[in-house]
Amino acid sequence: GCGSSDDDKTSAPKSETLTVYAAASLTGVFTDLGKKFEADHPGVKVTFSFGGSSDLVTQIQQGAPADVFASADTKNMDKLTADGLQGDAPENFASNTLEIVTPPDNPAKIDSLDDLAKKGVALVICAPEVPCGSAAQKVEEGAKLTFKPVSEEQSVKDVLAKVTSGEADAGLVYVTDVKAAGDAVNGVTFPEAASAVNTYPIATLKDSKHAALAKAFVELVLGTVGQEALAGAGFAKP
Amino acid sequence: MGRTRTVGLPGWLYVPALVGAVFVLLPLVAIITKVDWANFGTLITSESSKDALLLSLRTSAATTVLCVLLGVPMALVLARTTFPGQNVLRSLVLLPLVLPPVVGGLALLYTFGRKGLLGHALEVMDIRIAFSTMAVVLAQTFVALPFLVVSLEGALRTAGQRYEVVAAGLGAGPTTVFRRVTLPLVLPGLLAGMVLSFARALGEFGATITFAGSLQGVTRTLPLEIYLQREVDPDAAVALALLLVVVAVVVIALARPDRREP
Amino acid sequence: MGRTRTVGLPGWLYVPALVGAVFVLLPLVAIITKVDWANFGTLITSESSKDALLLSLRTSAATTVLCVLLGVPMALVLARTTFPGQNVLRSLVLLPLVLPPVVGGLALLYTFGRKGLLGHALEVMDIRIAFSTMAVVLAQTFVALPFLVVSLEGALRTAGQRYEVVAAGLGAGPTTVFRRVTLPLVLPGLLAGMVLSFARALGEFGATITFAGSLQGVTRTLPLEIYLQREVDPDAAVALALLLVVVAVVVIALARPDRREP
Amino acid sequence: MSLELGARVAERDVDASFEINTGQTVALLGENGAGKSTLLAVAAGLLRPERGRVVLDGQPLLDTDNGVDLPPHRRGVALLSQDPLLFPHLTVLDNVAFGPRSRGVPRRDAQQQAEHWLSQVGALDLAGRKPGGLSGGQAQRVAIARALAADPRLLLLDEPMASLDVEVTPALRQTLRGVLADRTAVIVTHDVLDALLLADRVVVLENGRIVEDGDTRVVLTRPRSRFAARLAGVNLLAGTWTGDHVELDDGGVLFGMAAEPLPQPGDRVVATFKPHAVAVYRDLPQGSPRNSFGVRIDELEPLGDLIRLRTEQLSADVTLQAVADLDLTPGTWAAFSVKATEIDVYRLA
């Protein structure tokens, strides 16, 4: 961005588009925040590209036209900063912890983390390679338990889907996922969750053609409006 | 009217045929039972759904055209010429079929992306392909092209060259033979190939999200929208999936040629 | 040896054919350039990679068998009989092609899952499909079956019924006609369909992960392993993708029949 | 009656029906497009007519009025069509053995039968070949062997001798003669010899309708249709009997000998006479033959030691000497003259 025409402070309501790349787990909250942002900035349209954090990073590395990137973990944000693609330094804006999820009728009678290791429980967790899986592994090791999952999924949503469909008796997902799923599931909190907190960082991007707008969006997320919305969706403070 | 007689099929054959049909149809029925009919209308007429549907139809149509332009010559070269390494080439052309679409999308990124093989050349020409609607078309073409090539090559081989040879003997040059004999004779095969590639393009997800991203109105096709809606509103996702199915059935039924025995 | 002559192709046709070939091949080259050759061996021989490869080969082979058992009768019924609603049925059978695989996987869950359409019936019989290798095969069959049906139906229609009619006139009953005339005549088409379904099964990702889950050695096929490795070790993912490509090329090349003009 | 074959196929303008006895062979004659192959297709069960009835030895194979329609493989009817259609994936031997094998004959026996029929058509040396490597006539011979090997209750042969060479034709005709002797069969042919030597009866089709049907020798010596006459090589003119002579349809007058059953004045009749009986002059002669016509010679054909002169309607056989003396070439005008005693006049049925 060698001094491109991104001076958006001009009050002339010309149409501009801000592009936000955000982790899939932020879909609900960020869509709402986007609407809010558009209301605050007439003539600006916010579009989102939601996806797995690592997909998004790869795309940005290959030149995707992103102005803001919000990751579901620090590892993926680190890849970006390693390439020097961030604008301002990343800031953590939310965190998430694990919660046990079961079908509404809780057929396997799961009350605690220990119950997940019971024989005959169809347990589904994330694979250790993805963020929610490494969190699950930490919890498992911390509690000195040995899980025998029937499946190690690629993403939290895949875990949730197995539980909502009644296929699995229990799963380990994020608090926010349990909240978003509403009546479709039953959540069981457990104290050991505190040992594995997942942090969400956000940053503007170096090549952004709307640097000022991007900054404004990051500020919105970090500000009270953003934090309230995130809390409403179940996210904790970073 | 006098009717040419068909030889009957062995009766036992209907059993596995029925099992197969049920196996394919039951899941579709299952989807339909999950649809929230009360809100079906509002779910599929939201701004983002309409954008996604239109984008899907536009890009799939463009993909089909591109597949015909590139695939027909490829099928002809594979079916009508012989050259060393032809079999290897044919296998390679089939590869997008076997590549998980996400890997295909990655491969496209490595090719057309900023840091890709052609990245520098494209940058010099000031062409940005990735993350544009063009990228969606390229991703869909990459996965759909083998369908057209394979089905058309098969049709060309089965049709044989007897009529082409006769036409050449009557003085027709290669272009005339191609236009007036080859193409009309394999038209059913070509149409079948077009339907297949259109269908494959319409359902394409993995390569698109990886190579083109998911921007509403620009790169977010119907399958991507379905995926996204699943995060926030599973009912909407199911409704959209049904919409996709209906669109596909309509297109396939419209395109189906009146296939009579030759 | 005297050779039957082929009519030449118009010269201009080679240009788009070449463009098409480059378009498909360049991304494959791009992948190869990304491979970390120094560690290639160790990357693809890890325990999890070997498990994934073996599982992929086993399930894809089983899928191909299942596709033949169900798809051949289906193709015959579609090509050789007429009944009301046949065109609609044919479109519906094509649907798994157009359905994004993830949606297809959901549909399978809604059907064979514990709470699905057949869930109760299966539970009574104490059959648990989800999270088993059987589920992988079902998911792959669901997406691969249309390939076999479409290509075989095309071959059957192009081959026509003239020889079958002759055979019936010589006193052969439907089963004999099927075994001794129909099947041998469309063998190339059948093999092509088998290659296509095997390839599609080998690359299947979305439906498998949604319906079968992902557990090493049981349900985590090579595409799932690739996807997972991408999160932690992109080098390993690229190496595995290349492995998948090589396996596919080998299988396709081996299966390719010696296709001579009929 | 053992074979009853009738069909109406409006789309092809065919509406014909005939019957033959068990063991009889009928020759189906007629010009291109007359409907010969159509009738065979109906009998074999390959074409379903709007209305049709096929009864073989008392068993209805097709009866549209009563909804009977046996599938081809249950009819016991083998059809040798105009196109050999040998199974491309089977060897010549296996092609011929296909029929016996389908009847349940064990493999070795079937192959022996196949070898027998191949040697009958002079194609035993081709046994191991694939049909793709056969010449046109070789394929035709194998197709004949395959049809014969099927040993059907009814054999339908559509131009079996087309494209066979002069070396094999007489021998094959001899073979067919043996095969057809005690077999119910229908043979389509454009060759009068086939009809004469192989068939007991002749049915002539014209535009999808039967115009003649009778004993082979009777039809070919006393043809009542132009086509049969042409085929038999006799001259035929149609007209009306006046009681004394024939008033030809094209205006002329012809004197001849009325044959039994005697025609009545006003009856439609045909007059036939042999080309041999025609005397040829350069000018219209005066003399005893009261029947003379000015004609333009279209064609000269050698016929044994004679030359056959063809005009638009008539033929005359003359010696080479006469051709030379009269300087006859295509295009010459000449006078044809026939004695009344040489002309037979038949009442049309």
Add this chain to the structure above:
Amino acid sequence: MSLELGARVAERDVDASFEINTGQTVALLGENGAGKSTLLAVAAGLLRPERGRVVLDGQPLLDTDNGVDLPPHRRGVALLSQDPLLFPHLTVLDNVAFGPRSRGVPRRDAQQQAEHWLSQVGALDLAGRKPGGLSGGQAQRVAIARALAADPRLLLLDEPMASLDVEVTPALRQTLRGVLADRTAVIVTHDVLDALLLADRVVVLENGRIVEDGDTRVVLTRPRSRFAARLAGVNLLAGTWTGDHVELDDGGVLFGMAAEPLPQPGDRVVATFKPHAVAVYRDLPQGSPRNSFGVRIDELEPLGDLIRLRTEQLSADVTLQAVADLDLTPGTWAAFSVKATEIDVYRLA
């Protein structure tokens, strides 16, 4: 020499070569599988032989020695093959107009030409049909029209008259005669009439080799090969000249008149005589004809007013009366007797 056609195709055991003048028509004769269609395919450029040379009007179309091999569409050679192969997606009219259109003739003119040729083969009324709806003979006629309409420099006809009816054959032969008169053409046929009326020259193939090549009338009246003799309807026996008589290859002795160029003792010769010249008895006669053979009669064929008796090697033409008097039927033993004056003896080249 205007057409030079030579090819060796080992796979099919064909190795033959002949030449003809511009405007000449040659009839290619030979038994099934002799290699006739193979030679035509080489000329048309559809089959590439190991070695071959095709030169038309001085222009090499194929010359394997010098690497020349023009593609079919640049040869100006039209081939009517044994299978009509009409384009199934085009109407009859468009099929016939295909050749002219490919030459660049405007649509309307091409269609007019097509109509002309369709009327020449008596198929104008089929113009609007699709080939799928034609009878076998109708398709054959349209294929002839299509080949003729292409107006090639060299016309190759592979059994054009097979499966045509007796009504159309003479007229079509007449048409072909006109078309072939000033055209370089090769016609494959199994019918001696086609050869006699359409061809200036005859080439006879046997097992892929040329065994006879010469003026039509000469070959058919003085055949030197068994096949040509059979075709011409004359009897032919091969043997060695002793100076006085012929010692036949199968052991007998034959007296006849040696023709110019006179054979020398020890020369290979053929003896020919007409079936007409054969007298038939029930027992071997004593008398002037010194040449008598005991034979078994295989077949009786009507031939005009006569009956042709066929044995394994010989034919005799006798009257119906004689057949009745001698009670001749297939299988009867009889004596054939020929006067020496009726037998011509030729030296083999």
